[in-house]
Amino acid sequence: MPTSKKKAAPKKTAALKAKKTEPIILVTNDDGVTAPGIRNLVEAVRGLGKVVVVAPDKPQSGMGHAITIGQPLRLSPVNIYEGIEAYQCTGTPVDCVKLAVDKVLHRKPDICVSGINHGANHSINVIYSGTMSAAVEAAIESIPSIGFSLLDYSIEADFSAARDYARRITEMVLTTKIDKHLVLNVNIPKLPLEEIRGMKICRQAYAKYEEDFLERKDPHNRMYYWLTGELTNFDKGKDTDVWALENSYVSVVPVQFDLTNYVLKSKLEKSWK
Amino acid sequence: MPTSKKKAAPKKTAALKAKKTEPIILVTNDDGVTAPGIRNLVEAVRGLGKVVVVAPDKPQSGMGHAITIGQPLRLSPVNIYEGIEAYQCTGTPVDCVKLAVDKVLHRKPDICVSGINHGANHSINVIYSGTMSAAVEAAIESIPSIGFSLLDYSIEADFSAARDYARRITEMVLTTKIDKHLVLNVNIPKLPLEEIRGMKICRQAYAKYEEDFLERKDPHNRMYYWLTGELTNFDKGKDTDVWALENSYVSVVPVQFDLTNYVLKSKLEKSWK
Numbered sequence: 001m002p003t004s005k006k007k008a009a010p011k012k013t014a015a016l017k018a019k020k021t022e023p024i025i026l027v028t029n030d031d032g033v034t035a036p037g038i039r040n041l042v043e044a045v046r047g048l049g050k051v052v053v054v055a056p057d058k059p060q061s062g063m064g065h066a067i068t069i070g071q072p073l074r075l076s077p078v079n080i081y082e083g084i085e086a087y088q089c090t091g092t093p094v095d096c097v098k099l100a101v102d103k104v105l106h107r108k109p110d111i112c113v114s115g116i117n118h119g120a121n122h123s124i125n126v127i128y129s130g131t132m133s134a135a136v137e138a139a140i141e142s143i144p145s146i147g148f149s150l151l152d153y154s155i156e157a158d159f160s161a162a163r164d165y166a167r168r169i170t171e172m173v174l175t176t177k178i179d180k181h182l183v184l185n186v187n188i189p190k191l192p193l194e195e196i197r198g199m200k201i202c203r204q205a206y207a208k209y210e211e212d213f214l215e216r217k218d219p220h221n222r223m224y225y226w227l228t229g230e231l232t233n234f235d236k237g238k239d240t241d242v243w244a245l246e247n248s249y250v251s252v253v254p255v256q257f258d259l260t261n262y263v264l265k266s267k268l269e270k271s272w273k
Numbered sequence: 274m275p276t277s278k279k280k281a282a283p284k285k286t287a288a289l290k291a292k293k294t295e296p297i298i299l300v301t302n303d304d305g306v307t308a309p310g311i312r313n314l315v316e317a318v319r320g321l322g323k324v325v326v327v328a329p330d331k332p333q334s335g336m337g338h339a340i341t342i343g344q345p346l347r348l349s350p351v352n353i354y355e356g357i358e359a360y361q362c363t364g365t366p367v368d369c370v371k372l373a374v375d376k377v378l379h380r381k382p383d384i385c386v387s388g389i390n391h392g393a394n395h396s397i398n399v400i401y402s403g404t405m406s407a408a409v410e411a412a413i414e415s416i417p418s419i420g421f422s423l424l425d426y427s428i429e430a431d432f433s434a435a436r437d438y439a440r441r442i443t444e445m446v447l448t449t450k451i452d453k454h455l456v457l458n459v460n461i462p463k464l465p466l467e468e469i470r471g472m473k474i475c476r477q478a479y480a481k482y483e484e485d486f487l488e489r490k491d492p493h494n495r496m497y498y499w500l501t502g503e504l505t506n507f508d509k510g511k512d513t514d515v516w517a518l519e520n521s522y523v524s525v526v527p528v529q530f531d532l533t534n535y536v537l538k539s540k541l542e543k544s545w546k
Binding site: 065099127199259271 | 414
């Protein structure tokens with residue numbers, strides 16, 4: 001399914017012009033519309049359907065599931081991907097998904113892919129990650145979605161293995177239609193494709209950041225703090241994403257947005273009555 | 274356990290001066306340090322231990338689990354609660370919890386209470402809510418925590434019933450020590466105390482916002498969008514928080530930060546192999 005190659009400025013209605021059988025693929029991220037990671041994701045899914053990009057106009061890492069309530073949002077077409085309709089948005093990754101559905105596509109896309117994030121989103125990172133929150137937002141809207149992250153922060157990172165897995169997993173989700181609320185958190189190790197041992201379906205490892213705010217004084221002698229910290233993994237399970245990545249696998253964690261702790265719910269129902 | 278009544282400016286070390294047996298209670302919110310809701314929460318828990326407030330210096334509603342990576346943070350003492358050590362922070366609710374532990378208390382508090390939020394945080398709101406994300410952050414740090422919300426957005430809201438339940442539930446958690454990762458999402462209906470039928474342990478209802486961005490043009494004829502939307506509840510279960518609140522109960526949902534979807538994990542392990 002080759003995409004159109006015309007170079008005209010993106011039109012709001014272009015998404016609606018997709019062939020009837022062609023799935024619509026919404027691409028977003030949290031590193032911003034010009035990041036190498038999203039460019040690689042666009043190339044990974046190109047040809048699998050009608051690709052439309054709506055992504056933040058600046059880095060939005062660590063924005064979690066933030067939405068913009070107190071400010072208006074802007075949306076502008078950007079002509080940076082050949083033959084691909086793309087927009088930059090002044091809001092958060094979650095805002096991008098909401099705006100894409102309501103004001104760009106005017107319908108739900110068949111899938112939303114987010115990333116490829118520059119850096120790991122395994123274990124507890126899922127909760128801070130704008131990349132993953134965009135994917136979760138799509139799933140709340142009944143759009144199957146996948147967040148992709150490469151364990152390499154470098155702007156020069158080699159995305160070729162990540163691109164290969166992104167395409168394969170996107171195709172699998174498009175083909176199998178497992179669940180309309182499906183969200184996958186996919187992390188790819190920093191390895192050449194031939195050294196990756198395959199995919200592992202995992203659970204999220206219990207890890208957390210040990211904070212150590214850097215303390216500095218400004219020129220007026222007033223204190224300020226920079227957030228810094230080291231991730232510590234407390235979870236030695238061989239079924240976790242951290243284990244999979246350390247053992248050269250691509251980790252795939254299915255994610256949910258029902259945050260109810262059912263184990264604790266049963267406990268409380270007994271003990272608090 | 275009466276708290277100290279001295280009016281001196283808060284000192285960084287005051288939290289450490291708590292009596293050995295006295296629990297340390299960290300209070301935060303997302304509506305900002307001067308909101309009526311947090312003032313009511315401080316009054317609710319006053320006397321249950323050594324109370325320390327670290328809250329945002331401005332409204333941070335809808336910030337979800339955002340953290341501040343690209344900016345430094347400021348922390349300033351505020352002398353607005355009689356006899357209570359309090360600080361305002363330039364960051365998000367999650368930043369407040371991290372800074373409180375690392376730079377104010379220099380230890381983990383015995384409990385973190387967040388709120389009382391002005392407006393509902395039931396069902397899917399839990400994922401967008403700064404109030405609840407602060408509580409979840411505390412639980413990641415092994416600090417039992419509770420987020421409180423009153424179903425009344427008004428600045429003039431009557432917090433008396435909410436205050437009563439906030440004190441009662443905080444005491445229960447302090448006394449029973451059920452789980453170090455405990456997070457409770459407590460919503461209180463907009464009713465006088467005598468009309469509330471009690472507490473119900475619930476699960477999070479499946480509800481979502483139907484977005485409808487308001488479209489406007491600025492004086493330069495450029496379009497902008499305001500996020501707006503109506504919450505639609507798709508979940509008719511009588512074990513949900515929405516049902517409990519509609520039936521005059523205080524809803525209590527235990528929340529978790531392991532986002533793994535275990536049902537889907539099993540499914541994928543079978544079908545993707």
